[in-house]
Amino acid sequence: xxxxxxxxxxxxxxxxxxxxxxxxxxxxxxxxxxxxxxxxxxxxxxxxxxxxxxxxxxxxxxxxxxxxxxxxxxxxxxxxxxxxxxxxxxxxxxxxxxxxxxxxxxxxxxxxxxxxxxxxxxxxxxxxxxxxxxxxxxxxxxxxxxxxxxxxxxxxxxxxxxxxxxxxxxxxxxxxxxxxxxxxxxxxxxxxxxxxxxxxxxxxxxxxxxxxxxxxxxxxxxxxxxxxxxxxxxxxxxxxxxxxxxxxxxxxxxxxxxxxxxxxxxxxxxxxxxxxxxxxxxxxxxxxxxxxxxxxxxxxxxxxxxxxxxxxxxxxxxxxxxxxxxxxxxxxxxxxxxxxxxxxxxxxxxxxxxxxxxxxxxxxxxxxxxxxxxxxxxxxxxxxxxxxxxxxxxxxxxxxxxxxxxxxxxxxxxxxxxxxxxxxxxxxxxxxxxxxxxxxxxxxxxxxxxxxxxxxxxxxxxxxxxxxxxxxxxxxxxxxxxxxxxxxxxxxxxxxxxxxxxxxxxxxxxxxxxxxxxxxxxxxxxxxxxxxxxxxxxxxxxxxxxxxxxxxxxxxxxxxxxxxxxxxxxxxxxxxxxxxxxxxxxxxxxxxxxxxxxxxxxxxxxxxxxxxxx
Amino acid sequence: xxxxxxxxxxxxxxxxxxxxxxxxxxxxxxxxxxxxxxxxxxxxxxxxxxxxxxxxxxxxxxxxxxxxxxxxxxxxxxxxxxxxxxxxxxxxxxxxx
Numbered sequence: 001x002x003x004x005x006x007x008x009x010x011x012x013x014x015x016x017x018x019x020x021x022x023x024x025x026x027x028x029x030x031x032x033x034x035x036x037x038x039x040x041x042x043x044x045x046x047x048x049x050x051x052x053x054x055x056x057x058x059x060x061x062x063x064x065x066x067x068x069x070x071x072x073x074x075x076x077x078x079x080x081x082x083x084x085x086x087x088x089x090x091x092x093x094x095x096x097x098x099x100x101x102x103x104x105x106x107x108x109x110x111x112x113x114x115x116x117x118x119x120x121x122x123x124x125x126x127x128x129x130x131x132x133x134x135x136x137x138x139x140x141x142x143x144x145x146x147x148x149x150x151x152x153x154x155x156x157x158x159x160x161x162x163x164x165x166x167x168x169x170x171x172x173x174x175x176x177x178x179x180x181x182x183x184x185x186x187x188x189x190x191x192x193x194x195x196x197x198x199x200x201x202x203x204x205x206x207x208x209x210x211x212x213x214x215x216x217x218x219x220x221x222x223x224x225x226x227x228x229x230x231x232x233x234x235x236x237x238x239x240x241x242x243x244x245x246x247x248x249x250x251x252x253x254x255x256x257x258x259x260x261x262x263x264x265x266x267x268x269x270x271x272x273x274x275x276x277x278x279x280x281x282x283x284x285x286x287x288x289x290x291x292x293x294x295x296x297x298x299x300x301x302x303x304x305x306x307x308x309x310x311x312x313x314x315x316x317x318x319x320x321x322x323x324x325x326x327x328x329x330x331x332x333x334x335x336x337x338x339x340x341x342x343x344x345x346x347x348x349x350x351x352x353x354x355x356x357x358x359x360x361x362x363x364x365x366x367x368x369x370x371x372x373x374x375x376x377x378x379x380x381x382x383x384x385x386x387x388x389x390x391x392x393x394x395x396x397x398x399x400x401x402x403x404x405x406x407x408x409x410x411x412x413x414x415x416x417x418x419x420x421x422x423x424x425x426x427x428x429x430x431x432x433x434x435x436x437x438x439x440x441x442x443x444x445x446x447x448x449x450x451x452x453x454x455x456x457x458x459x460x461x462x463x464x465x466x467x468x469x470x471x472x473x474x475x476x477x478x479x480x481x482x483x484x485x486x487x488x489x490x491x492x493x494x495x496x497x498x499x500x501x502x503x504x505x506x507x508x509x510x511x512x513x514x515x516x517x518x519x520x521x522x523x524x525x526x527x528x529x530x531x532x533x534x535x536x537x538x539x540x541x542x543x544x545x546x547x548x549x550x551x552x553x554x555x556x557x558x559x560x561x562x563x564x565x566x567x568x569x570x571x572x573x574x575x576x577x578x579x580x581x582x583x584x585x586x587x588x589x590x591x592x593x594x595x596x597x598x599x600x601x602x603x604x605x606x607x608x609x610x611x612x613x614x
Numbered sequence: 615x616x617x618x619x620x621x622x623x624x625x626x627x628x629x630x631x632x633x634x635x636x637x638x639x640x641x642x643x644x645x646x647x648x649x650x651x652x653x654x655x656x657x658x659x660x661x662x663x664x665x666x667x668x669x670x671x672x673x674x675x676x677x678x679x680x681x682x683x684x685x686x687x688x689x690x691x692x693x694x695x696x697x698x699x700x701x702x703x704x705x706x707x708x709x710x711x
Contacts, residue, residue: 323633329625364628400696493703542703546642563631564643586645586682586705591625596633 012038018315026313042316045274047261050293050306051092055084058298061108061117061153062241062284063133066090066291066308068112070133071284073120075104076302081122085133087112088286088293088306097137103127107153107162107197108284114157116141116177119165121149126167130177132157142181146173152197152206152242154222159201161185161222166193170212174222176201186226190218196242196251196285203246205230205264208254210238215256219264221246231268235260241285243292243309250289250309253297255281261309263289278305320598322548322560327579327592328365332357334582335568335589338383338392338431343573343594345387347410348581351570352378353588354398358415360387361579366592374417375406380472380519380568382431384438384455388412391435391455394443396427403427403445407455409435420459424451430475430484430522432502437479439463439502444471448489452507454479466507468498474532474571476524480504483530483551488518493539499551501527513556515547521571523578528553531595533580536567543567544585550575550597562593618711619657620674622647623666635660642711645681648674650710675710682707 013030018039029040057074060082064070069088075081083102086093099117106120106127115133118141119126126148130141144162151165160177163185164170170193174185188206195209195216202224209216217236220227233251240254247266253259259276262269276294283297292309296302330337330348337351337359344363356372373392381395381404390410397404405425408415422440429443436457443449450469453460466484473487473496482502488495497516500507513532519542520535530551536542544565549556552575566583573579576597583589618640623630624647631641639652639660649666651657661668669677685705689697697704 321633321637324636325633326625326630327628329627399693540703541706543706544708560636563636563641585643586678586685586708591643592627 037317037320040316041313043273043311043313045261045272045309045311047259047274047276047294047307047309049277050090050295050308051088052306053093053296053304054086054095055082056302056304057082057084057296058282058302059104060284060296061106062286062293062295063108063110063115064088064112064286064293066287066293069286069293069295070096070108070110070112070115071295072096072099072108072115072117072133073103073106074296085138088295093306097133099131099138100140101127101129101131105149107151107165109153109155109160110157116153116157116160118153118160118162118177119144119148119151130182142177144182145175145184146171148173150193150210150239152195152209154197154199154204155201161197161199161201161204163197163204163206163222164188164192164195164209166210168193170210174227185224186222188227189220189229190216192216192218194238196240198242198244198249199246205242205246205249207242207249207251207264208233208237208240219269230266231264233262233269234271235262239281241283241294243285243287244289248289250287250292252276252285252292252294252309253280253283257281257300263311272311274309274311276307278303278307280305322598323596324548324560324563324593325596326563327581327594328361329590329592330366330582331359331368331590333588333590334570335584336378336380337570337582338381339570339572339579339581340383340385340390341387341572343577343579346572346579346581347387347390348570349373349383349390349392349410350378350381350395351582352568354378358410361581361592366581369413371410371414373415374408375404377404377406379427380429381427382429382438382440384431384433385410385435389435391433391438393431393438393455394422394426394429394440407460420455422460423453423462424449426451428471428473430473430482432475432477432482433479439475439477439479439482441475441482441484441502441507442466442470442473442487464506466500467509468496468500470496470498472518474520474522474530474535476522476530477502477526481526481528483524483527485522485530485532485551486513486517486520486535488539490539495537495539499556503527511555513549514558515545515549517545517547518542519567519569520545521569521578521580521583523571523573524551524575529575531571531575531578532556533571533578533595534562534566534569534583548595559597564589564591564593616653616671618650618671619653619661619668620671620710621649621651621661621666621668622674622677623649623661623664626664630664631660644674644678644708644710645685646677648677648710650674671710678708678710
């Protein structure tokens with residue numbers, strides 16, 4: 001078999017925790033020994049379709065974020081100039097207040113509720129006007145010192161930045177807005193128009209653009225006083241859009257017509273693997289480097305298309321398979337043992353052959369602990385709680401014909417019989433809950449019963465009954481959210497697949513298990529998360545099964561089979577990490593199996609093609 | 615080629631078979647410490663590493679039959695009230711795959 005080492009010349013790192021999520025670690029493959037998962041660090045970059053603008057247009061301006069965007073102004077050749085404003089919700093564009101002055105080739109910045117529009121062109125007249133948006137209407141602001149079009153903007157409504165543009169010759173002028181007036185700032189190093197900008201008034205970024213003549217790939221960084229050269233774009237372009245900040249900028253689209261996207265880290269531009277689906281120039285842009293918005297533009301005809309850019313770097317874990325592995329053997333062979341707790345901290349008590357012994361599991365081995373139960377009983381008594389705070393109730397006492405209603409409480413070292421006894425002495429029933437909030441349902445008394453009752457730490461109270469009376473069923477969850485599944489009805493002995501969901505007051509029939517059975521192992525934490533393990537798939541005579549099914553709140557899914565077919569299994573834990581102990585396969589068993597559910601690849605949606613190796 | 619390898623091995627608990635084992639080959643346990651594993655290199659290695667004793671299918675079936683017969687005899691010896699107490703049923707025969 002070819003190994004990673006054979007392919008890459010390196011062995012996979014064995015780490016106790018994940019490395020830093022940064023591009024410097026992109027493509028690294030490691031084994032997280034704490035989680036037991038093989039992982040890789042992957043970049044996921046993509047443009048996806050958003051809601052279309054109400055009015056297709058080019059030479060418009062944008063502001064805001066990917067989920068709260070703003071588009072305003074624009075142009076539709078040959079002569080239509082727009083005053084239209086549209087607001088983006090993350091899904092659709094809605095009409096906002098119109099600009100006082102319809103214009104194109106303007107610049108914009110700010111947010112959806114505090115936007116700024118400045119400069120531009122009306123007919124053949126250069127604009128110096130500034131307008132401020134409050135989320136519904138545009139109001140007048142201070143005029144630019146230099147009227148111009150095809151300029152760039154950055155900052156916010158009360159601290160804006162205007163730079164470059166055409167008068168019509170390319171200019172290098174920079175102006176700073178304080179919420180009411182514009183004042184001169186440091187000039188760009190390279191005069192240009194049709195450039196893009198992002199960032200803030202004191203940490204601005206200008207990139208690309210049109211020279212006199214030519215197309216620029218230059219980037220400049222503004223510090224509130226002067227511009228200095230930054231890293232060049234990989235693709236020189238003009239009439240492009242920008243988003244983000246000075247140290248996390250994004251450039252997209254432009255002319256020559258492109259959908260190319262580049263990310264800036266404060267030093268260099270890196271071409272993104274994602275390209276806009278609609279190549280365009282003279283578009284609007286908003287958002288951040290990780291979540292940007294592109295809208296409108298020319299393709300060369302006007303487009304209303306909106307695209308949303310996502311860029312993330314995150315752990316990728318390949319899908320994992322279900323697994324049953326052997327756990328530590330019980331100190332004594334047991335069937336009808338009751339277990340509570342988790343896969344790594346479980347408690348076992350009662351069961352057959354009858355003993356008062358208590359077992360404790362630490363994730364590796366079972367040991368017999370000093371505390372013994374006060375009442376000798378088996379036949380699937382009820383269990384609730386944890387390894388250190390448990391509750392035992394009901395069951396059958398020797399020689400196997402007397403039903404118990406006794407309740408005992410476990411404090412981690414001692415079993416104490418509590419005064420409260422169950423209303424209905426029973427065995428082979430479903431149980432759920434905690435030491436002070438437990439539930440019992442179904443079983444036999446000796447007739448099969450549907451009766452349910454709950455315990456509040458002091459007393460047992462009769463509750464609504466199951467819809468289907470049954471014994472030797474599976475039960476799991478908590479007192480307010482439990483699940484009853486499978487079981488046996490007699491006469492005649494018929495195994496059941498019926499499932500019922502408990503919401504704290506009522507049992508409701510839901511989707512049945514795929515394999516009818518009784519005497520299965522059970523675990524789970526609520527009425528939306530459970531697992532059934534093994535059990536007898538036949539009534540009389542009983543047999544032994546290996547089938548594993550998990551419940552997700554809607555349906556049961558067939559999972560990897562257990563290794564040893566058995567019934568009368570003790571189960572505890574959760575749907576994803578469970579423990580199956582003891583039982584009977586023709587002989588009484590000590591064997592324990594540990595269940596670990598497989599899972600899908602993460603992050604969701606990542607595909608193999610996004611994996612890269614260094 | 616036979617699909618399975620038959621043998622006996624004592625389940626020593628944690629680590630006796632692992633999740634990786636389950637992914638690598640068929641594995642199923644039966645009464646009498648009988649194990650049926652997939653007839654491939656990894657299955658054979660697993661049985662050997664567990665100090666297993668390889669059996670023919672007939673030999674393995676005989677071990678299982680003897681275990682079941684003993685369990686049936688034990689059940690038959692129970693008082694009638696315990697046979698009919700709603701929780702026990704007479705052990706049934708098991709046929710190895």
